[in-house]
Amino acid sequence: MAQKLLEVKDLHTVFHTEDGTVEAVSGVNFEVYQGETLGIVGESGCGKSVTSLSIMRLLPKQTGEITKGEIIFKGKDILKLPENEMRHVRGKEIAMIFQEPMTALNPVYTAGEQVAEMVELHLGMSKKDAYNYAVEMFRKVGIPMPEKRVYNYPHELSGGLRQRVMIAMALSCNPSLLIADEPTTALDVTIQAQVLDLMRKLLKEYNSSLIMITHDLGVVAEIAQRVAVMYAGQIVEYGDVVTVFKNPSHPYTIGLMKAIPRPDVEVERLISIEGNVPDLFHMPKGCRFNNRCPYAIDKCMEMPPLFEVEPGHLSRCWRYKEIKDLLKKEDGVDVGRG
Amino acid sequence: MEGFVKVLRKMFRHPVSIAGIILVLLFLSIAIFAPLLAPPAYPWNPYMMPQSGLSAVPQPPSPQHIFGTTQGQYDIYYGVIWGTRTALEVGVVVIGLALVIGILIGTLAAYFGGWVDELLMRITDIFLAFPFFVGVIVVITIIGPGITNVMWALVIFYWMTYARLIRGSILEVKENQYVMAAVALGTPGGRIITRHLLPNSIYPVIIQASMDMATIPLTAAALSFLGLGAPVGYADWGQLASFARNWIITPSGGNPFQYWYTIFFPSVTIVLYALGWNLLGDTLRDILDPRMLI
Amino acid sequence: MTLAEVKSIQTTQNQSKNDQILLEVKNLKKYFPIKAGVFRSTVGWVKAVDDVSFYIKKGETLGLVGESGCGKTTVGQTILRLIEPTGGHVFYNNVDLFKLSKGQMKKYRSKLQMIFQDPYSSLDPRMRVKDIIAEGLKAAHIGNTKERYEKVRDYMQRVGVSPTYMNRFPHEFSGGQRQRIGIARALVLNPELIVADEAVSALDASVQAQVLNLLDDLQQEFHLTYLFIAHNLSVVRHVSDRVVVMYLGKVVEIANKHEIFSDPLHPYTKALLSANPIPDPTVKRKDRIILQGDVPSPANPPSGCRFHTRCWLAQPICAQEEPKLEEVHPGHFVACHFWKNLEDQNK
Structure with missing residues (x-):
């Protein structure tokens, strides 16, 4: 197996708000191997973005705090690094791509300047080299007429091009880990296809790892090799993409798969998950999904650990063994459609 | 109700807000x-200071004049007390009228847009072209x-602030889908303005008005x-300060602050008054911030 | 009445009314001026909707799909005259809505309703839920306050929000509940046609399914006709009977949904389908089409066929001559010079 690049161990992140302290991430564990893509999928408020900001140590200073856990990157716990060393990790070792490139790019600098600044800073290139390098990066991410585009300001570029600039910037220092937070959500579907295609190609070329944070199961299926499904601040299912999609073993994952209409298969009626995502102030006792779960039993008033369904495939459900049978009994439909 | 309690809690968390209130x-x-507090000497004209x-x-x-007297022997205490009435009266009347005119013009401009907006805003610009103080003095x-x-002159040159503020605010609120939803429901224009646009855009204007309650009476003064x-x-108060201007530093030598009371009492009053309204304005800005209520 | 009975009645009604056209859009145009300079003179036009025609049959769901800037939202808003059209006609039960005065239009408001995209900006934050839902009733002078609130209670129940919450403010609800309130607000007027503009795109997947199912139930119950505007093809496929595909202000293809999804005849439709990610890692799609370049600006659309700059089938003629929307099979309209080539490819 490939080398372990990042390991998140028992991460707890809280936010201090006016109404009290809430835990947005409660005990998240996962690892990312060299060259692979891990998808973190979940609905709004599940803690997927907070997890990524915790890894980057970019939580809002006044309100956000990591209270527990380790983030081992290349064998070192980066939570213990002083801020000035962390600055070298950010951008150079771990780079981030945001959902809305318009707000992530500085509007008063040209696109080229922003890429050049990164490499000047981290790779110590001269101004001229950095500029040429920026042009090269723009070409690499498929921006047409890169010599001209480096002089454009972010607002002069389309959404798709801006996201390409973000990718160019993120890859410019050849980081070993990329974190992309909903990088295609703001884009049109044809542009999303372009960007995903590009990312796949570049990851292979650079042999970089990617954490893809998204709400879209389709995007995960397209780009990730392994997936972590998050719900209410916890990972509820974790494993190889094919296994998780074919053999989902947590009721939430199953529910999510039944709830989304698919472009390739028609169903008469969607099966929705009742209720709403719990808010952080009012978490249900025990398993956090128990108030919406069709299979909840008394045992679910206790918090289940992550059970190993099969090697490398984890599920946070007391009934992980019987869930498949329960499903079959229920509607005779095999969710995995396999 | 829950929101109201939240507002109160927020308000009392900051001692500064309490001070303002x-x-x-x-x-x-x-x-x-x-x-x-200061029984008038001439009941038919209580605003005249007893001399x-x-x-x-x-x-x-x-003991007769607890704050002392000014040149010409006007009672400073009486002037401070009844001057408060003058100040509030000027503030309420000027700002009230300016609000009515400003909100009307700003709302119409923002709601109708197009040439109505263009016309009303150009008129506003013309008034804004005069330097405020010069304009008032000329009038x-x-x-x-x-x-x-003085109050009329102030109104004439003060409504533009509110007109612009409410116009900008409404233009922003207009972008919300609930305004389009109201159109789709067949809600008449007047109701859209009063039910949707004004309630959601009036707060910056109220905050501004509260701040102006401090400055407008001072301008009058x-x-x-x-x-x-x-x-x-x-x-x-302006009158009191005007009486004091020759006595701030004793004109004939000796103890330079012999006549301190002539300037001390009026100016402390003015400072506290301005401070109070400014703090209230800040408090309102905090608690009326729509992000806090939503 | 059981649900099955309702459904069977509904089906027979549908059959009898199958070809009854409820709304017909003809040559709809909406141009937005581009203003520039000190005097804000008009220097050009954004042709957001340019000569769009389609019809909606009674009781059906017509999906309107396209990417941002294709004009789908503008179509929805001009049909209801929430923004004034530049040209064209919209016939509702054979009445041209664009010829009505604003006063006359008011009578039709209750029949044509809209559900909005953003559950946060579509409800006035300073109004109570009961007043939000009752707003249309009040505007139409239906009932007194008590009767109106009675109706509000009834409809809150129907959309699945407990009427005990009617005195609350919108911010006390979740996104999904807010969207239900928006649906109740439209429904309480007893409309015939509902334009749902990206009605579920702001919602989380699990909640999205709830709302889609609710819309489906309500359609059965109230014999509603939907114009369902969305960018998400999977959702459109799920809800629609027929689908209209738009690109840069033009209709490029109209067909019943089975044909659109199995046999798309416009290259753009095909590319759109191909770009849509499938939530199944084992589906490996061969000959995947990834379009090059960006969507051109509607202020300065390409000549001829507007899609020719990104089309892999484009020939010189595509840049010169604009293809007409033709009915190539019964009920299947397409605007492409080379649809036949694509049909052969599909086989």
Whole structure:
């Protein structure tokens, strides 16, 4: 197996708000191997973005705090690094791509300047080299007429091009880990296809790892090799993409798969998950999904650990063994459609 | 209800907000109870400060005149108390009228847009082209001095702030889908303005008005100081300050602060008054911030 | 009445009314001026909707799909005259809505309703839920306050929000509940046609399914006709009977949904389908089409066929001559010079 690049161990992140302290991430564990893509999928408020900001140590200073856990990157716990060393990790070792490139790019600098600044800073290139390098990066991410585009300001570029600039910037220092937070959500579907295609190609070329944070199961299926499904601040299912999609073993994952209409298969009626995502102030006792779960039993008033369904495939459900049978009994439909 | 409690909690978390509210309440009660605090000497014209003698030299605080007297022997305490009424009156009338005009013009401009907006905003620009103070002085020179005329002059050159503020605010609110939803429901234009646009856009204007409650009476006072406002002897802080200007530092040598009371009491009053409304404005800005309520 | 009975009645009604056209859009145009300079003179036009025609049959769901800037939202808003059209006609039960005065239009408001995209900006934050839902009733002078609130209670129940919450403010609800409130607000007027503009795109997947199912139930119950505007093809496929595909202000293809999804005849439709990610890692799609370049600006659309700059089938003629929307099979309209080539490819 490939080398372990990042390991998140028992991460707890809280936010201090006016109404009290809430835990947005409660005990998240996962690892990312060299060259692979891990998808973190979940609905709004599940803690997927907070997890990524915790890894980057970019939580809002006044309100956000990591209270527990380790983030081992290349064998070192980066939570213990002083801020000035962390600055070298950010951008150079771990780079981030945001959902809305318009707000992530500085509007008063040209696109080229922003890429050049990164490499000047981290790779110590001269101004001229950095500029040429920026042009090269723009070409690499498929921006047409890169010599001209480096002089454009972010607002002069389309959404798709801006996201390409973000990718160019993120890859410019050849980081070993990329974190992309909903990088295609703001884009049109044809542009999303372009960007995903590009990312796949570049990851292979650079042999970089990617954490893809998204709400879209389709995007995960397209780009990730392994997936972590998050719900209410916890990972509820974790494993190889094919296994998780074919053999989902947590009721939430199953529910999510039944709830989304698919472009390739028609169903008469969607099966929705009742209720709403719990808010952080009012978490249900025990398993956090128990108030919406069709299979909840008394045992679910206790918090289940992550059970190993099969090697490398984890599920946070007391009934992980019987869930498949329960499903079959229920509607005779095999969710995995396999 | 829950929101209201939240607002109160927020308000009382900051001692500064409480200070602002207490100061404003203090001045309001002084204005309301002025006849009790300082019984008028001329009941037919209570705003005239009682004059005890004609001596040009101010008299220090004494049991009869607890804050002392000004040159010309006007009672400073009486001037401070009844001047509060003058200040609030000027503030309420000027800002009230300016609000009515400004909100009307700004709302119409923002709601109808197009040439209506263009026309109303150009008119607004014309008024804004005059430097405020110069404009006011010119108008007073034309219509003559006096407290009422000062108020008119201030209204004429003050409504534009509100017009622009409410216009900008409404233009922003108009982008919300609930406005389009109201159109789709067949809600008449007037109701859209009163139910949707104004309630969601009025807060910045209210905050601004609260801040202006501090400055507008001071402007009026400044005009009185220049002799353009209230007639001599009218209870008005500007007038008191104007009486004090020759006595801030003793003109004839000796203890330089011999006549401190002439400037001390009026100016402390003015500072506290301005402070109170500004703090209240800040508090309102905090609690009326829509992000806090939603 | 059981649900099955309702459904069977509904089906027979549908059959009898199958070809009854409820709304017909003809040559709809909406141009937005581009203003520039000190005097804000008009220097050009954004042709957001340019000569769009389609019809909606009674009781059906017509999906309107396209990417941002294709004009789908503008179509929805001009049909209801929430913004004034530049040209064209919209016939509702054979009445041209664009010829009505604003006063006359008011009578039709209750029949044509809209559900909005953003559950946060579509409800006035300073109004109570009961007043939000009752707003249309009040505007139409239906009932007194008590009767209106009675109706509000009834409809809150129907959309699945407990009427005990009617005195609350919108911010006390979740996104999904807010969207239900928005649906109740439209429904309480007893409309015939509902334009749902990206009605579920702001919602989380699990909640999205709830709302889609609710819309489906309500359609059965109230015999509603939907114009369902969305960018998400999977959702459109799920809800629609027929689908209209738009690109840069033009209709490029109209067909019943089975044909659109199995046999798309416009290259753009095909590319759109191909770009849509499938939530199944084992589906490996061969000959995947990834379009090159960006969507051109509607202020300065390409000549001829507007898609020719990104089309892999484009020939010189595509840049010169604009293809007409033709009915190539019964009920299947397409605007492409080379649809036949694509049909062969599909086989």
